[in-house]
Amino acid sequence: MICAFCTFEFDEKLAQHSCSGCLKLGGCSMIKCPRCSYESPPEPEWIKKFNRLFKKGKR
Amino acid sequence: MNTPAEASNNEARDLKKVFLVGSPNVGKSAIFNALTGSYVTVSNYPGTTVDISSGKMKIGRHHQFKIVDTPGMYSLKPITQEENVGRKLIFKERPDCILHVVDAKNLERMLPLTLQLIETGLPVILVLNLYDELLARGMQLHIAHLEHDLGIPVVETVAIRSLGIDNLSSRIVEVMENRYRFNTVELKYSDEIEENVAKISGLIKKDYSISKKTLASLIIQNDKDVLDMVKGEGDFDKIKALSDNTVSSQVRYKISHERQEKARDIITEHLVVDETRKRGVWRERLSQLMVHPIFGLPILALVLWFGLYKFVGEFGAGTMVNFIETNIFENIINPKVDIVFHSIFGDNMFFDLFAGEYGIITLGVRYAIAIIFPIVATFFIAFSVIEDTGYLPRLAMLVDRVFKKIGLSGRAVIPLTLGFGCDTMATIVTRTLETKRERIIATFLLSLAIPCSAQLGVLLGLMAGNPKMLFIWALTIIAVFLITGFLAKRLVKGEDTGFFMEMPPLRLPSLMNVFTKTYTRMIWYFKEVIPIFIMASVAIWFGKLTGIFDFLVRVISYPVTWAGMPEGASPAFLYGFFRRDFGAAGLFDLTKKGILDGNGLLVSAVVLTLFVPCVAQFAVMWKERGKGMAIGMALFIFPFAFFVGFLVNIILNALGVQL
Numbered sequence: 001m002i003c004a005f006c007t008f009e010f011d012e013k014l015a016q017h018s019c020s021g022c023l024k025l026g027g028c029s030m031i032k033c034p035r036c037s038y039e040s041p042p043e044p045e046w047i048k049k050f051n052r053l054f055k056k057g058k059r
Numbered sequence: 060m061n062t063p064a065e066a067s068n069n070e071a072r073d074l075k076k077v078f079l080v081g082s083p084n085v086g087k088s089a090i091f092n093a094l095t096g097s098y099v100t101v102s103n104y105p106g107t108t109v110d111i112s113s114g115k116m117k118i119g120r121h122h123q124f125k126i127v128d129t130p131g132m133y134s135l136k137p138i139t140q141e142e143n144v145g146r147k148l149i150f151k152e153r154p155d156c157i158l159h160v161v162d163a164k165n166l167e168r169m170l171p172l173t174l175q176l177i178e179t180g181l182p183v184i185l186v187l188n189l190y191d192e193l194l195a196r197g198m199q200l201h202i203a204h205l206e207h208d209l210g211i212p213v214v215e216t217v218a219i220r221s222l223g224i225d226n227l228s229s230r231i232v233e234v235m236e237n238r239y240r241f242n243t244v245e246l247k248y249s250d251e252i253e254e255n256v257a258k259i260s261g262l263i264k265k266d267y268s269i270s271k272k273t274l275a276s277l278i279i280q281n282d283k284d285v286l287d288m289v290k291g292e293g294d295f296d297k298i299k300a301l302s303d304n305t306v307s308s309q310v311r312y313k314i315s316h317e318r319q320e321k322a323r324d325i326i327t328e329h330l331v332v333d334e335t336r337k338r339g340v341w342r343e344r345l346s347q348l349m350v351h352p353i354f355g356l357p358i359l360a361l362v363l364w365f366g367l368y369k370f371v372g373e374f375g376a377g378t379m380v381n382f383i384e385t386n387i388f389e390n391i392i393n394p395k396v397d398i399v400f401h402s403i404f405g406d407n408m409f410f411d412l413f414a415g416e417y418g419i420i421t422l423g424v425r426y427a428i429a430i431i432f433p434i435v436a437t438f439f440i441a442f443s444v445i446e447d448t449g450y451l452p453r454l455a456m457l458v459d460r461v462f463k464k465i466g467l468s469g470r471a472v473i474p475l476t477l478g479f480g481c482d483t484m485a486t487i488v489t490r491t492l493e494t495k496r497e498r499i500i501a502t503f504l505l506s507l508a509i510p511c512s513a514q515l516g517v518l519l520g521l522m523a524g525n526p527k528m529l530f531i532w533a534l535t536i537i538a539v540f541l542i543t544g545f546l547a548k549r550l551v552k553g554e555d556t557g558f559f560m561e562m563p564p565l566r567l568p569s570l571m572n573v574f575t576k577t578y579t580r581m582i583w584y585f586k587e588v589i590p591i592f593i594m595a596s597v598a599i600w601f602g603k604l605t606g607i608f609d610f611l612v613r614v615i616s617y618p619v620t621w622a623g624m625p626e627g628a629s630p631a632f633l634y635g636f637f638r639r640d641f642g643a644a645g646l647f648d649l650t651k652k653g654i655l656d657g658n659g660l661l662v663s664a665v666v667l668t669l670f671v672p673c674v675a676q677f678a679v680m681w682k683e684r685g686k687g688m689a690i691g692m693a694l695f696i697f698p699f700a701f702f703v704g705f706l707v708n709i710i711l712n713a714l715g716v717q718l
Contacts (some may be wrong), residue, residue, distance in 0.1 A: 004446045004576070005473065007563035009083035009131065010139065029583070030484060034139040036560070037491035038451075038473050039484065041579040051571070 001031065005038035012042065074125040075235055077116065078149060080176065081160035082169060083131035086188040088112075089218035090160050091128040094228070109144045118228045124235065127154070135175045135273070136280055136311065143284070149181070150288070153268045156182050156234045158227075163187035163215065164196055165564060166330075170322035171315070173209070177243045180270035182234050183211050186227060190215040201329040208325060210243035248276075248317050252310060255279050259301050262294040278302045280311045312558065342565045349453040349565075352460060359457065362450065366441040368519060368529070375437025376520020380647075384429040396420045412600045423596035426644040427589050434516030435584050436577070442480070442512075443576035447568035451476060452560055459558050465544025466500045466551065467492075468558035474501050478509035480580070481587075482639070483676040485509070486683060496553025502684050503547055506672040507696050508540040513588075513640030517647050518664050528661050528718045535665050535707060588640070595637040608633070618701040623708030627654040628663050638673045657718030658711050662704045669700035 001012045012031055030039035043051075077094075081087045095114030112128040129148050130141035137143040149157070159176050161169035166187065176183045187193075187200065206213040212230045216223030233239045247253060259275035267274060267288060277285040281302055289298060348354045393414075400414040414421050445451065451472065459469030471492060478485035482505050489501040510518065522529040602608030616629040628649055635642025646663055649655050655663060671693050672680065680689040711718075 005451050006560065007449070008133070008139075010141070032488075035133070036473060037488060039477060039488060040576070041583045043575060044579060044582070047575050047578070 001040070001043065003033035003036060003038055004040055006033065006036040008033055008035040010034050074115070074123060075155040076152060077124050077126045077156045077158060077231060078152070078154040079126065079128045079158050079160055080132065080145065080149065080172075081186075082133050082172070085160050085162040085169070086218045087128060087131070087160045090158065090186060090188060090216065090224075090227075091126065093218050093221050093224045095126055109141050111144070111148070116228075116231075118232055122232055122235070124155075124231070127152075132172070134172060134315075135179070136277060136282060147284075149179070150267070150269055154181060156184065156231055158184050158186050158231075160186045160188050163190045163193040163200065164198065166200070167322055167326045168562065168564075170325060171318040173211075174244070174246050174318050174321060175273070177209065177211060178246065178270060178276070179273045181268075182239075182241060184227070184230055184234060185209065185211055185213045187213065187215040188218050190223070191217045191220075197332060199331045201331065205325070205329045208244060208329070210241055212239060246318060246321050248314060252276075252279070252313060252317075255301060255305060255310075259298055262298050262301075263289060263292060264294075265289075265292060276314060279305045280314065281305070309554075309556070312556075346453060346562065346565050349450065350456040350562075352457070355453075355457040359454065362445060366445055367438075367515070368523070370441050371434065371437045371516050372519030372523040372529075375434045376516045377523050379433035379437070380430055380520060383433060384425075388425045388429045393421050393425065408600075408604055411603070412597070417596060417599045417603065419593050419596040419600075422599070423592040424589075426641060427585070427592045430517060430644045430647055431513045431588060431592075431640055432585075434520065435513050436581060438512040438516050439480075439577045439580045439584075440573065443573040443580075444568045446576065447566070447572045449563050449565045452562055453565075455558070455560065456562070461541075463555060464548070465504075465541060466548030466553070466555075467497055467544070468556045469560070470556075470558045471497060471501050474505065475509055478505045478511070479515060480512050481584075482506065482509060482511050482672060483679050486676055486679045490683060493556045494553050496548075496551045497556060499551050499684060499688065500544060500547045502680055502688075503692055504540060504544055506676060506680060506692055507543060507669055507699075508536055510536075510643075510668050511639050512584075514643040514668070517640065517643035518668065521647060521650055521660060522664065525657065525718060528657060528664075531707070531718075532661060532664050532668075535703065536668055539669060539703060588638070591638055592641060595634065595641055598637070599634075618698070622662055622666060622701045622704035623712075624659050624663050624666070624704070625654055628659065631663065631667065632670065635667055635670050636674065638675075639667070639670070642667055642670065658708065658716070661711070661718055662708050665707050666700045666704035669696065669703055671697050671700070 002009050010033065029042060031042050032039050079087050079091055091112060091114070094116045096117075109130050111130070114126055116124045116126045118124075127148065129145040132142040132145040134142065135146055135149075137146050148154075157176055159169075159173050161173070173183065173185050185205075187202070193200070200215075202213050202215060212234065214223055214227045214230055216227055218224065230239070248256065256272060256275040256279065259278050260271035263271045263274060274285055274289065278289070278298060279302060286299065286302060289295060292298060349358050396418070397414045400410050400418075404410040404413075411418060413419050416422065454476075455469035455472035457469075458472060462468055462471055471489075473491070474485045474488040477488055485505050486502055489498045489505070492498045492501055518532070519529070522532060599608055602611065611633055612629045615632050616626045619629045619632060620626050628646070631642050631645030631649055633642075634645040646655070646660075646667060649663075650660055671677070677689060677693060680692060684692075
């Protein structure tokens, strides 16, 4: 994914999740940019699939 | 005798090495594919999950090289695991030639890494990829002059169309055969840095195949890996002492800044812009205005006016909330819920749990769906648009100067901006700030003066019809933010920090991006908010049954009336303990019922904005900053919020202002 703050591109699976230890139910599951620490919510699977389809269609 | 596999490995080992280096999205892989064809192997770097692609490159009949595609990196001072692996490869494998692949149209952003690579003393070729996009923007580079000034080969390519690849291949051969005379530019840092770099360089005696200047400049930035590299030096203790004696964060800032300045000078000299086709230049000018200390402010005011006030305040919290609240909940859902639950439970206490004034559906769900939903939806749309344009890093640069006065740096824009989404999450993010002082001040300001999205939206909606009231509220909160921050800086000891970041290009927001971000944030928000609102409704129901609720309302009514608000406003502040937005929604209800007049509403809005952090945020403050700090902050904030409300009320009365 691409960080919305600094536009660094990183692998979502390798990125740190920031929610450990806070009181929220199930944690906030935000994904932290490894470069600037800006947090973004993870893209839902269906949107990822849709994007992939869209990209394929473009080619 | 060697097996064919061993022979192939030996051959690969003996080949001269070409490394591809560069940040993500510059077409490094396209260059790699164009140079290697299909001879590619992919393996993990030992001990990591980072993929490294390598292959063979054949040029004519006589030349064969090993080519390695290193992970994306922005700097030789690594932050991410990928950058760390990339640097290890360069430092340990000693490439015979480095191809620094850059996006030609964003050369200014990427040239600092070229300067760093040149400084290592390794042979570097600058590859200006995506050159067609630069031309399409009406720009052109004096390549020969650029090559002359940098003292390294410079090649323009469009890798996906294989343009410039032949030229690049012949330049690689030229370098490999030592036919190219490198006459590299030397970046002179400021005197203080040069002095320390020279001292450390003088103490490094062994050969590391990387220039001593590079090693020394990383050591004064307190780079642990590089310090480990030179551990075997006889004067290691002296090197370590020099590293410890520098304020690494300030040095890092200065070095990055000086490199960026040098890059800007080079670009200014060699970039030619066609004035008739200056689409890119227009963006660049706007970008410069956005970070300008004077012109940046009206731009910020415009962003806040249209993004927050008009769209979130007037449209979201005004039009949409009125429609859903009045037309759907008040006229349809709530009366039906009352009838249904009355028919089931009659007038007993379980009726009050689900329906009536404080029921789970009539209060908790109504607050979440009718008040909070339209507000956070519009807020997240506005926020996603702002985020997607690339405005936030410019905002960080704009406020950096002001933030320094309150003990923070532009980097604090990240947690403070996230605080407008959710203060609890933002409090966790403060751990990324460099110094303890910054972390303490940012935590304090988040819990005092940064309203969360829904709270802000409700307050904007309440005051949207009265710009004078909104202006006084904003002025009060900004004054509290700056004055308390200024005092906190004097109270909390610690060093000042510098801030510098590469500016990503400004861009038009993409509809798909805005939709995705808004949707995912809404889902995240509602997963969190609905259970808490329901729990709060149950807690209020239980409190009313036992009399605790009325007792607490009575207790809180003392500071409420003292600050000049009507006693009826007290329940909203009690709700605020559960969540700030729950309290704000309570205020919305009170205003609708006519309990608050103009002045009362302003004072309530001020107090509720500054009011104690919600339960979740308080718990995170406790965890992140320790119990003493968390309790201390809460004990200060609670009376302080009412005190500010009291002052606002006194001033309004003294001036005879009636809103």
